[in-house]
Amino acid sequence: MVSLPWDLVARSGVYVVCPVCGRVTAVDTGYCRHCRSPLGSLSVFSEPPGDLFNEGLFLGRFDSGRKFCIDLSVLQKHVAVLGMTGYGKTCFVKRLLYELHREGVKFLVFDWDGEYRVLAKKTRALYFKPGDVLYGLRFNILDPGLDSVENHVDWLMSLFKELYLESYEYSGLSPQMEYVLRKCLLKCVSEKRCFADLIDEIRGFSEKLPNISATKLALITRLSRFIESSVLRRVFCSSKTDLPLSAIDEENIVVDLSAISSISVDDARFLVNIVLKHVFYKALRRGISSRLFHVTVIEEAEEVLPKKYSKRSFLDTWTSVKFALRLRKRGECIVLVSHSPDTIEEEALRNCSNVFVFRVQETRNIKVVCGLLGLDESFGQFLSNLGVGEAVVRVADFSECFKITVERVSEEELPCFELSEDEKAFLKCVEEYPFMSVRERMRFLGWSGRKYYLVERSLIEKGLVKCVLFKLGERGRPMKFYVLPWKGGESVVHEAVVGYLKIFFKSLGFKCRVGGRGEPDLIVEDRVAVEVEAGGSISVSEVVKYGEKYERVFVVAATEEAYSACLSKLGTKVYSINSLGELVKEIKGVLGVN
Secondary structure, three states, X not given: OOEOOHHXXXXXXXXXXXXXXXXXXXXXXXXXXXXXXXXXXXXXXXXXXXXXXXXXXXXXXXXXXXXXXXXXXXXXXXXXXXXOOOOOHHHHHHHHHHXXXXXXXXXXEEEOOOOOHHHHHHOOOEEEOOOOOOOOOOOOOOOOOOOOHHHHHHHHHHHHHHHHOHHHOOOXXXXXXXXXHHHHHHHHHHOOOOHHHHHHHHHOOOOOOOOHHHHHHHHHHHHOHHHHOHHHHHHHOOOOOOOOHHHOOOOOEEEEOHHHHOOXXXXXXXXXXXXXXXXXXHHHOOOOEEEEEEEEEEOOHHHHOEHXXXXXXXXXXXXXXXXXXXXXXXXXXXXXXXXXXXXXXXXXXHOOOEEEEOOOOOHHHHHHHHHHHOOOXXXXXXXXXXXXXXXXXXXXXXXXXXXXXXXXXXXXXXXXXXXXXXXXXXXXXXXHOOOOOHHHHHHHXXXXXXXXXXXXXXXXXXXXXXXXXXXXXXXXXXXXXXXXXXXXXHHHHHHHHHHHHHHHHHHOOOOEEEOOOXXXXXXXXXXXXXXXXXXXXXXXXXXXXXXXXXXXXXXXXXOHHXXXXXXXXXXXXXXXXXXXXXXXXXXXXHHOOX
């Protein structure tokens, strides 16, 4: 039984039958208003009978301390995990995935905030971070996989219209634009070409149509984002696909969307729907089954299934909604995780028979979750006072709600691997001498080039080392440095870039010094400030402050990820470490030097 605090009961407006006089009374004072007898503790939810929920996946405990377990077969009716940020949603999902891993059930996770990397290591999952150099994902969207060419083209046409319609003021595609795009897609998909080839195919479209030049230009304008953005180009403009499409439900997979979503949520949503489509068709081939084969977790479900798109009758049903509607009996479970359930497509939520609600406070969200739980909205006060890790649960085939506390999962910050002696020596060398060149490091370790390459590749694959290339100027070979992502690698990158920029500016004859506390990273001729950013968390207020003291402030991004993040905040005032010629011209212009 769950006891509700009296101060909370008073605000909830709950009424009970007095056990002494038998009359209905409010419980705001803790005493019957008629006979003044004490009412004792108020039980809001009853704990299920002892013969239920005691076998299966161990996910938490009831208030009595008894374990709460759920059977695998129940998950096929899908799961919704809803509640405010920081109150246990991700912890619960991780607990669920670890339990599934022990049972041999494979999973796919779409992670928007980079919270599942340790889980990926512990469960030996394939880990991808689209747009990242080390864990990048290549995906040829023109590969139909298990689908037919015609169906895949129809699906791509629908997805383009659904996802990118808003970017062009709801103008959509004209009939002629649809015709040209479909013709080009059919040719490229049938030949399994890549997205870059699709752009070329549109440019070379030779069929005589009215205003064909304007039509081709309009299509290329809409699709050019995939070519012009270095992050999107690495992901979508490849003829290869790193995901095992034909066996996508036979591996544990984590897709970290944090890098690509920083460019555009629409692009991340596009990728999610592409992957879901292949999961969808693979599941359809399994046939009807009562056994759970695979689980798909969609964090930030409101980004993948936003309600706003469903209001346009001329758009097709979302891939993810089709996924939820058709896979109940095919051994597939979809887990929707959201902090804003009121913004999710209603049809998708209604198809989740297992609901786990953590703390919610906004009125609109309370209304949605109470509807899913089958509770009156007066219980909203109780839901808004749940503690961290506490959830109100409704499970398929059980008519009543109950409360549990999630069993936390302890995760180590550092990934655990069995390292060889050579790998340990390499890591120690990187920690002690972070700015040593590759040739000097090979000589220091006494290794041949082949041995060095094999150890380096092994550590990169394990995620323990990340390579960063610096090319100072447009000529010459780039210099390679190593950072340890699990030991705050950004500071090493920052220090290295500041050091080498100082040398670079001095080699051009500029007077340059490293700034102290409260100063920019580099000061050139006491007139120009240079701020180096390695992680994209630059403070605009600092740039403004430096601009008041120095004639100009220039921001140099050490990595492509930092460049994209800084560009979104500062616009055109960002320069890349790989191309400093334009920066030098600007500095010379400010200083009046030829």
